[in-house]
Amino acid sequence: MSVNALLTGRVSGERLELVAAGDWTADRANELEKQVIRATPVPKGPVTSLRINMQGVAKLDTYGAWLLERLLRGSQESGIQADVVGLPEQFRVIVDTVHQTTEVPNPERVRRNYIGDWFETVGENIVDVGRSAALFAQMLGAVAVAWLRVLWRPRSFRFTSMVNQIDLVGWRAVPIILLITFLIGAILAQQGIFHFRKFGADVFVVDMVGILVLREVGVLIVCIMVAGRSGSAYTAELGSMKMREEIDALQTMGFNPISVLVLPRIIALVIAVPMLTFLGEMSALYGAGLVASLYGNIQPEVFLQRLREVISLDHFMVGMIKAPFMALVIGIVACVRGLETKGSAESLGLQTTNAVVQSIFLVIVLDGVFAVFFAAIDK
Amino acid sequence: MSITDNVLSLFEDEAPATLDISQDIALRVRNLHVNFRRQKVLKGVNFDVKRGEVLGFVGASGAGKSVLLRTMIGLIQPSEGTIEVFGQEFSRAKELREQLIERHWGILFQHGALFSALTVRQNVQFPMREYLKLSPRLLDEIAAAKLKMVGLPPEALNKMPSELSGGMIKRVALARALALDPAIVFLDEPTSGLDPISAGEFDNLIRTLQRTLGLTVFMVTHDLDSLHSVCDRIAVLADGKVIAAGPMSTMLASEHPWLKAYFRGKRGRVGATM
Numbered sequence: 001m002s003v004n005a006l007l008t009g010r011v012s013g014e015r016l017e018l019v020a021a022g023d024w025t026a027d028r029a030n031e032l033e034k035q036v037i038r039a040t041p042v043p044k045g046p047v048t049s050l051r052i053n054m055q056g057v058a059k060l061d062t063y064g065a066w067l068l069e070r071l072l073r074g075s076q077e078s079g080i081q082a083d084v085v086g087l088p089e090q091f092r093v094i095v096d097t098v099h100q101t102t103e104v105p106n107p108e109r110v111r112r113n114y115i116g117d118w119f120e121t122v123g124e125n126i127v128d129v130g131r132s133a134a135l136f137a138q139m140l141g142a143v144a145v146a147w148l149r150v151l152w153r154p155r156s157f158r159f160t161s162m163v164n165q166i167d168l169v170g171w172r173a174v175p176i177i178l179l180i181t182f183l184i185g186a187i188l189a190q191q192g193i194f195h196f197r198k199f200g201a202d203v204f205v206v207d208m209v210g211i212l213v214l215r216e217v218g219v220l221i222v223c224i225m226v227a228g229r230s231g232s233a234y235t236a237e238l239g240s241m242k243m244r245e246e247i248d249a250l251q252t253m254g255f256n257p258i259s260v261l262v263l264p265r266i267i268a269l270v271i272a273v274p275m276l277t278f279l280g281e282m283s284a285l286y287g288a289g290l291v292a293s294l295y296g297n298i299q300p301e302v303f304l305q306r307l308r309e310v311i312s313l314d315h316f317m318v319g320m321i322k323a324p325f326m327a328l329v330i331g332i333v334a335c336v337r338g339l340e341t342k343g344s345a346e347s348l349g350l351q352t353t354n355a356v357v358q359s360i361f362l363v364i365v366l367d368g369v370f371a372v373f374f375a376a377i378d379k
Numbered sequence: 380m381s382i383t384d385n386v387l388s389l390f391e392d393e394a395p396a397t398l399d400i401s402q403d404i405a406l407r408v409r410n411l412h413v414n415f416r417r418q419k420v421l422k423g424v425n426f427d428v429k430r431g432e433v434l435g436f437v438g439a440s441g442a443g444k445s446v447l448l449r450t451m452i453g454l455i456q457p458s459e460g461t462i463e464v465f466g467q468e469f470s471r472a473k474e475l476r477e478q479l480i481e482r483h484w485g486i487l488f489q490h491g492a493l494f495s496a497l498t499v500r501q502n503v504q505f506p507m508r509e510y511l512k513l514s515p516r517l518l519d520e521i522a523a524a525k526l527k528m529v530g531l532p533p534e535a536l537n538k539m540p541s542e543l544s545g546g547m548i549k550r551v552a553l554a555r556a557l558a559l560d561p562a563i564v565f566l567d568e569p570t571s572g573l574d575p576i577s578a579g580e581f582d583n584l585i586r587t588l589q590r591t592l593g594l595t596v597f598m599v600t601h602d603l604d605s606l607h608s609v610c611d612r613i614a615v616l617a618d619g620k621v622i623a624a625g626p627m628s629t630m631l632a633s634e635h636p637w638l639k640a641y642f643r644g645k646r647g648r649v650g651a652t653m
Contacts, residue, residue, distance in 0.1 A: 025560070026507075026510075026511055026559055026560055027511070029511060029513055029517065030511070030512050030513055030514070030517075033513070033514055033517050061560035061592070062521070062524065062525070062528075062560050062592070063517075063521060063560065066517075066520060066521055066524055067517075070520070093590065093591045094591050094592065097528060097591050098524060098528075101523075101524045101527035101528060102524075104527060104532070104533060105533070106519075106520075106523045106533050106536075107533045107534060107536060107537070110537065342541060343495070343541040344495035344496065344539070344540070344541050345495050345496070346495060346496040347541075
């Protein structure tokens with residue numbers, strides 16, 4: 001059978017005689033559609049009536065039935081009378097079923113206005129920022145209340161959960177934190193020595209690295225790492241619990257999800273991050289020292305001597321004070337995003353991404369605020 | 380499958396071009412053994428599904444119905460035994476044959492398993508885009524027609540799965556299972572979670588579509604009403620084997636204690652009077 005034998009026709013006078021044959025099924029639907037389009041008579045043309053003989057059709061499924069329907073309707077809408085003859089009995093039901101679906105009209109395809117959409121998206125995002133800020137404040141308040149409740153009744157605190165989280169967020173993060181901060185310290189030292197050499201001011205690299213690491217870079221790098229590692233984990237955990245209605249189950253059993261889930265995680269972060277910050281700072285200084293002695297010919301004794309002269313408790317405290325606040329921000333943002341997750345996998349991915357991006361952004365903003373603050377009090 | 384068989388199957392080129400769906404036996408399962416984490420779940424399952432019939436599959440919770448269904452559709456590897464779909468052996472090792480068979484079946488998962496990132500229209504069109512080359516206009520028209528055939532209003536087309544009720548999700552999932560006009564449809568507890576009216580409507584829908592499209596239906600279910608009203612034959616899984624198979628009248632007449640409790644217990648009262 002030739003491939004094109006699905007629909008053939010000839011015109012006799014004002015009437016179009018069509019003959020259908022072969023398999024009117026999904027696999028042939030593409031060619032069949034083309035042939036049906038070709039065969040549909042033009043409105044106000046020479047053809048005023050159409051007859052299609054379906055006797056030779058071997059197989060017919062919903063695709064074939066639909067295309068037959070399209071042919072008939074297309075003709076009828078052009079004012080051309082159309083009828084079907086010779087339809088094998090076994091196909092009658094399916095043709096009727098498909099015909100019935102046309103009684104309810106399809107909805108219009110939504111026309112997209114791309115420029116309008118862009119403005120709309122910008123507007124939505126701005127409104128979202130306000131909403132996110134509100135959610136942040138809400139969660140901060142809820143955590144504060146939960147914390148006060150714990151102070152009132154210390155035995156209700158989920159100590160085991162907190163210790164577990166400290167293990168996950170703190171202890172298990174130590175290797176990667178040490179590694180990253182070591183490298184950062186080394187890179188800073190290398191760049192510093194390279195450029196300070198021109199002024200013969202090699203030894204001032206120690207000043208630069210010491211102050212930078214203790215005041216800014218140590219905390220920032222550690223917090224960014226924690227945001228990516230643990231912030232996303234919190235969002236994903238809480239988000240998938242939300243999706244599976246586990247949060248609802250907790251609430252209906254009389255537990256407060258904030259006290260049970262969020263508070264231990266936040267406290268764990270607030271405890272672990274300063275510890276990680278300290279370790280990170282030491283690791284960075286070690287990395288810098290190593291590079292200084294191997295690359296910059298600054299002996300370890302000289303390095304340590306200079307370091308002791310330059311850095312003071314103030315510098316150290318500036319860095320350490322920032323740590324718990326940044327941990328708080330990371331935790332709150334991550335938990336808010338987790339609980340905001342809607343029902344789909346796509347939503348979970350979106351919230352996790354947003355959690356990491358927002359928490360890193362806020363950490364850096366907070367860093368700026370602290371910089372202003374410390375400058376104002378002359379530390 | 381031995382290693383040599385596996386390697387040789389990579390060079391297979393003798394998969395037939397089309398599936399012969401005029402065969403009398405749509406599905407043939409022989410001596411199927413499946414282990415699940417060291418436990419023998421299926422211990423030699425044998426049954427046939429005839430072309431054009433609706434077979435209901437029952438068994439106690441935990442008896443292995445889901446495992447059986449998942450093995451038949453290829454999600455679990457049997458340790459022994461064969462599954463034949465319209466005469467073609469279905470086995471994960473023979474990819475061409477597998478794709479040939481998958482083109483001709485549709486599966487309705489218990490919770491719908493709709494793709495959550497796609498609209499209803501896109502969900503139904505998904506298999507069409509994969510297996511057929513169709514014009515965008517025809518894709519839209521057929522998707523709309525399929526959705527109407529399962530009783531959904533046209534407004535549902537642009538919705539996301541998260542915006543649908545449970546009943547609507549099942550209907551969309553059914554439309555997707557029927558997207559390519561399959562020869563066999565597997566239904567995993569289609570009426571679970573539906574209120575009695577919706578469940579009854581869903582049963583009618585399955586029956587109507589089955590007659591209209593000439594489908595063979597393999598249905599795992601607990602719903603006694605479905606079993607009474609829709610199924611031509613019923614097969615019972617217990618102790619890892621099929622212990623009974625036949626029309627409802629055979630089930631009701633059986634003296635097997637489990638069958639008596641299942642079909643003639645307190646909950647069997649309504650269906651039995653039909």
